[in-house]
Amino acid sequence: VGPCIFVSRSNLPSIIYSELNKLPVEIRMWKETGPMWGKQASPPREVWVDVFKNCVGAIVTLGDIIDKSLINEADKLFIISTYSVGVDHIDVKAATEKGIYVTHTPEVLVEAVADLAMGLLIALARKIVLGDRLIRMGGIYDKWGWLLGSEVHGATLGIIGLGNIGTALARRAKAFNMRVIYWSRTRKPHIEFALGIEYRPLESVLTESDFVVITVAATPETRHLINEERLRLMKKTAYLINVARGDIVDTNALVKALREGWIAGAALDVYEEEPLPSAHELTKFDNVVLTPHIGSATYETRERMAEVAVRNLINILMGKRPLYLANPEVLSVRPLQALI
Ligand code: GLV
Ligand code: GLV
Secondary structure: OOOEEEEOOOOOOOHHHHHHHOOOOEEEEOOOOOOOOOHHHOOOHHHHHHHHHHOOEEEEOOOOOEOHHHHOOOOOOOEEEEOOOOOOOEOHHHHHHOOOEEEOOOOOOHHHHHHHHHHHHHHHHOOHHHHHHHHHHOOOOOOOOOOOOOOOOOOEEEEEOOOHHHHHHHHHHHHOOOEEEEEOOOOOHHHHHHHOOEEOOHHHHHHHOOEEEEOOOOOHHHOOOEOHHHHOOOOOOOEEEEOOOHHHEOHHHHHHHHHOOOOOEEEEOOOOOOOOOOOOHHHHOOOEEEOOOOOOOOHHHHHHHHHHHHHHHHHHHOOOOOOOEOOOOHHHHOOOOOOO
8 A cells, every 4th residue: 555644534525535545545534523623523642643653644624733742743744734724723834844735725715704704794783693583482572672783785894804705705895885994914905906995004994894804814913813902992883703713802802892882793603712612601692693613614615625625635745736835935845756
């Protein structure tokens, strides 16, 4: 048998397994079932150590924490292909130093995540989830009072992080006749021009917006970017939506903001702690909409992510550039070389 390739889940789209099956490689798969993005489904550390010592590549997911101590065990492993756009679960710097390629799946999930962001925004503004809950509870509800919502058209959307997802969201918002402002680490004049949106300092995005949507990547610099002080800048009538990463928002500060009414509500797809426990403080608010990290969760998008994840890995095995390399600096540490 050829070199060993590890796949950290058995329930990914089948193209991953079928493409690997065509190659002269030994496929090892972790079969324990559990929620796909949940921590329980990740293999235990002994399994990972064995993989890093004996396999050449691994297809991993967001729930797999690949830290420096694990990367130090990499006697053989030199490809980590994550089935996600985010690479914040991987110590990319340590990987680069060790000559490990880290690949990911941007672009293919952009539209799906932007769709979800828009969906959460409207669900919040128009109390869609609350309305559904009230019908199911079968009680008497006063739709002239607490089911009154906020208008989406004509409102100001503030986007935090104008990457691919933020840009796709801006396009949607323009179609809804929203005014769009944004803050991003790098200003994007061509997108401002093309879409008719405006750049603002972060503080102004927070003070001016009726809806603030976070689409910035998680890095050490963006951890708790939205903290107590910044939440206090938002209008009392404004909503916060996070489809990026949980730790960009200080959860304790957000709970305080909701409890004390500094903002009108929040919709979250990502959390500092995933899966979010059902008894969490956030689940107690009627003006909060919660989804379990489903930004990219459509059949079509997941299929494309799987295709990209397996292609990234196979390309490197064949000595070719992967479609999306998260650490291009690694090419000078370990030049590409065909293994199969
Ligand atoms: C989803 O959160 C991803 O990083 O793919
Ligand atoms: C928002 O208010 C909701 O719960 O749907």
